[in-house]
Amino acid sequence: MKLIVQIPCLNEEATLASVLSTIPRTIAGIDEVEILVIDDGSDDRTIDVAREHGVHHVIAHTRRMGLARSFRDGVDFALSHGADIVVNTDGDNQYPQERIADLVKPILNGLADIVIGDRQTHTISHFSVFKKAMQRLGSWVVNLAAGTELPDAASGFRAYSRYSLYRLNVVTQFSYTMETIIQAGNKSLAIASVEIDTNPKTRESRLFSNMFEHMLRSGQAIVRSYLMFKPWAVFTVLTTVFGVVGLVPFVRYAILLSLGDAGNHFQSLILGALFIIGAGLSLALGVLSDLAKTNRILGEDQLYRLKEQQYGPAQPAATAAAAPRTPDQGRPQGSSRSD
Ligand SMILES: Nc1nc2c(ncn2[C@@H]2O[C@H](COP(=O)(O)OP(=O)(O)O)[C@@H](O)[C@H]2O)c(=O)[nH]1
Ligand SMILES: [Mg+2]
Numbered sequence: 001m002k003l004i005v006q007i008p009c010l011n012e013e014a015t016l017a018s019v020l021s022t023i024p025r026t027i028a029g030i031d032e033v034e035i036l037v038i039d040d041g042s043d044d045r046t047i048d049v050a051r052e053h054g055v056h057h058v059i060a061h062t063r064r065m066g067l068a069r070s071f072r073d074g075v076d077f078a079l080s081h082g083a084d085i086v087v088n089t090d091g092d093n094q095y096p097q098e099r100i101a102d103l104v105k106p107i108l109n110g111l112a113d114i115v116i117g118d119r120q121t122h123t124i125s126h127f128s129v130f131k132k133a134m135q136r137l138g139s140w141v142v143n144l145a146a147g148t149e150l151p152d153a154a155s156g157f158r159a160y161s162r163y164s165l166y167r168l169n170v171v172t173q174f175s176y177t178m179e180t181i182i183q184a185g186n187k188s189l190a191i192a193s194v195e196i197d198t199n200p201k202t203r204e205s206r207l208f209s210n211m212f213e214h215m216l217r218s219g220q221a222i223v224r225s226y227l228m229f230k231p232w233a234v235f236t237v238l239t240t241v242f243g244v245v246g247l248v249p250f251v252r253y254a255i256l257l258s259l260g261d262a263g264n265h266f267q268s269l270i271l272g273a274l275f276i277i278g279a280g281l282s283l284a285l286g287v288l289s290d291l292a293k294t295n296r297i298l299g300e301d302q303l304y305r306l307k308e309q310q311y312g313p314a315q316p317a318a319t320a321a322a323a324p325r326t327p328d329q330g331r332p333q334g335s336s337r338s339d
Contacts (some may be wrong), residue, residue, distance in 0.1 A: 001029060001327065002055075004083035004102060005072035005097075006036040008067055012091030015043040015202050020053040022097040029108040030085070035080060037091075038070040040104050046091070067207065068176040075165050079311040087159045092202050095157035102194050103159040112192035113164035114184055116150060117157030126201045134211060138218055142178050145226040150193055154218075157196065163314040164189050169300060171228075175221035182225040197325025199236070228229045231293055233285025239279045246275025318337050 005023050009016060016037070025033050034056040039047050041064040052056050059073055071088065078086045086106050091097045095117060106112035120128060121135040135154060142153035154177050160168075169181050170176045184191055207214070227234060249272030253265050308314060 001084045001108070002034070002082050003087060004034045004036050004078040004081065005087045005089060005100065006025065006038060006071075006078060007089055008038045008040060008070040008090035009042060009046045009050075010040045010064065010067075011042045011044045011046060012321050013042075013049050014095040014251065016049045016091050018044060018093045019091055019097060020050070020055065021088075024098065024100055027101045027104065036074055038074045038077075040064050040066070040070045054296070066173055066293060067069070067330035068173050069168055069178075071176050071252075072170050073170030075160075079162065079165060079307070084162050085159055086165060086221045087272070088156055089265055090156050092206075092236070093199050094202070096199060097145075099194070099196050100159075102284065106192040106194070107159055107161045111190065113161045114180070114191045115159040115187040116149075116152060116181075116191065116193050117155050117196040118152040118193045119157075120195055121125045121152060124198060129211050131211060134215060138215070141222055142181050143185075143261055145222055145229075146279075147183045148181060148185040148191055150181065150191060152193070153178055156230045162311075166311075166314050167300075168305050169303060172221045172224055176219045178221050179217055179225045182222065182229070186229040212229060224246075227289065228296065232286055235282050235289065239286060240283040244277045246272045246277075246279055248272065269276075277322055280281075286291075 007016070007019060012018060012019075020035065023033070023035060027033060036057040036059065037050040037055050038059045039050070039061060041061045047058060047060055057077065059070075059077055061070070061073075063166070065073075074088070085107055087103060088099055089097055089100075099117065103115050103117055106115050123131055124218070125134070127135070135152070139153040140217065141151060143149055156177055164184065167187050167189060168180050169178055172179050178216075181247075204212075249265070249268035254267060256265065
């Protein structure tokens with residue numbers, strides 16, 4: 001079993017050393033622990049600090065490419081270097097790296113594909129009441145879209161099994177944390193939570209300058225991810241709403257006609273016609289996006305097989321021999337159809 005701990009960094013020279021020094025180098029059930037720093041075009045000494053502390057691997061972006069891209073590059077690198085489990089932690093020493101053993105345990109025990117460190121945001125003293133409420137709202141929306149019950153959807157302290165990384169394909173630019181949960185939920189991967197305490201705050205967030213920007217961008221990421229999986233549900237609701245609203249003026253007009261009032265009702269009828277056109281468009285979009293979803297499923301199936309060819313079987317040889325997994329099977333036992 002090989003674990004690669006990846007740390008995406010943007011100008012983390014001040015805190016990276018503390019992160020590196022608290023990552024456990026031996027963990028029960030794991031044969032090798034390696035550290036990977038993904039430097040996203042930092043203009044400070046992040047890379048030097050990483051090298052000075054003897055990290056095993058450094059990916060250096062020539063310019064800033066964003067956290068989602070950095071995450072994907074890290075995962076790609078880790079998989080191609082034989083990682084069975086990938087743990088992600090932040091470079092600002094926000095998360096308790098000492099707890100990595102607890103984070104990987106459910107994966108080692110075959111109980112989870114993804115494990116999320118639950119920061120217990122309601123207890124964090126430097127979070128304002130508003131921020132706590134927004135964290136809760138964000139998790140609630142993600143859980144709704146993913147069909148999960150996770151307390152902390154935005155936490156970046158996570159462990160992923162090799163199998164889950166074969167199944168997940170991050171496509172949005174922002175908030176891969178939310179996107180991966182929505183994908184994992186809809187693909188019937190098993191997600192577990194482990195309660196953690198966070199370290200004291202070292203600096204302001206780099207990911208967003210204010211809460212509203214964060215909410216807006218996270219909201220977009222959630223809607224886009226949800227549309228990927230449930231386009232038909234979204235567009236049939238729109239079709240029904242537009243259709244019913246559009247029919248009202250026509251029904252009204254029919255009743256008035258039957259009562260002998262053939263007066264001038266053009267305005268309401270035009271409005272009704274517009275709504276009915278909207279319903280037709282929504283229906284067409286629903287059909288198109290459902291077809292696109294079919295293509296995505298086939299594309300992801302190909303990607304899964306490609307990853308197996310490129311990186312090797314999804315599970316370590318011993319367990320893979322006992323219970324081979326394919327995307328269609330999802331979890332070895334009791335999984336529902338997943339896409
Ligand atoms: N690659 C990359 N990493 C980033 C970027 N912005 C922030 N990070 C890293 O992502 C992690 C989380 O960022 P942080 O500012 O702590 O966000 P927060 O924990 O959500 O408040 C840290 O390790 C940062 O160094 C970025 O634009 N690109
Ligand atoms: Mg942070």
